[in-house]
Amino acid sequence: MTTKRSGKSLTRRAALALGASAMGLIAAPAIVKAAAPYKRTLNMQSLNSGEKLNITYWADGAYIDEALKRIDWFMRDLRTGETTRMHTALLDLLWEIDSLTPSTQPLYTMSGFRSESTNAWLAAHSDGVDPSSFHMRGMAMDLTQDFSDPGMIYRVAKKLGKGGAGFYPVKRPFVHVDVGPPDSWVYPEHGDPTRAERYEREEAEKPKG
Template identity: 40%
Template sequence: MTKTSTGITRRGLLGVFAATAAIAAPTYSNAFGLLRGAGDIRMIRMYSGRTGESMDTIYWIEGEYIPEVLKEINHFMRDWRTDEKIKMDPRTIDIMAASHRLMDINEPYMLLSGYRSPATNAMLRSRSRGVAKHSLHMVGQAGDLRLKSRSVGQMARAAEACASGGVGRYSHSNFVHMDCGPVRHWGG
């Protein structure tokens, strides 16, 4: 089993995908218990209220990421303020997609923030105490997401069930931060 320095295991993420493909999990306690072989797909559904763009795509098939689709995701998750993009870490997309599947919904995520340039991060940090100086957004390892049909708590519980990165609850702003950094959680 391969384990990265961030604690994400391929087997753990595959378990989430396999479990959610097999059943519509109303609870998350058994999400990692079921592992079906290769042959699954991973997809992501998002839209951006800032750019008017939307994405509903399969980005991984039978154990392989699709490079052209990852490039589209990089463009979609760009810093909309500066139009700069970076290679997004696919583990972040995996966490977002696995969380979405755990919630058993068709509604796309609203992407509030993906990649942030250092200039954008500094500007946001000057306006809010909740923006980290060394944010994982600046290295393509985080996304801030919202759903109309699920609460911040429901979204955060789904992401936490993946046990594969950081999950921040921003209830007052109605969004959840998901990243592929160390496993941790914060907010209320």
């Protein structure tokens, strides 16, 4: 099941040389960029559907539209079959997180895009589901990678500080990452409930055109 990815060996060696601590796992974004300046590839496997996707979605300074469409389908709402255009910032965050971990495993995904109906159903039947979740905007992913260290992705995402990072050490541990306003939490704690409002306000305040 081990899969090697191009452009990642340098960052893994750098991370391992620094040790397995949370600080050691963050080599530096500059190292990541230097290791793979011409393309970005995501290697993912859905724990719910069993589907696998190993795809280069960015190369030579541009996103690849056909690859983005395949990612949108892979990250679809499995309950309804609905898709949305996933935020490229989320893809870049996943790529950067993956580049900064020492694991050779794919990113094991659990939940990508959620329709409003699916999110409402989950919020009604589960604890810890945000009614205004960034999953509904194509800006969030629940995932894991190293089953022996399920909090690894959380430590990396929290250190990067490029969005929300939540660790859920439940029976089937996973990490939530998103590209909304920066925040971090460990379940049963919850993230800041005003993050979606803050995001909408910040987007509305951005200059048009």
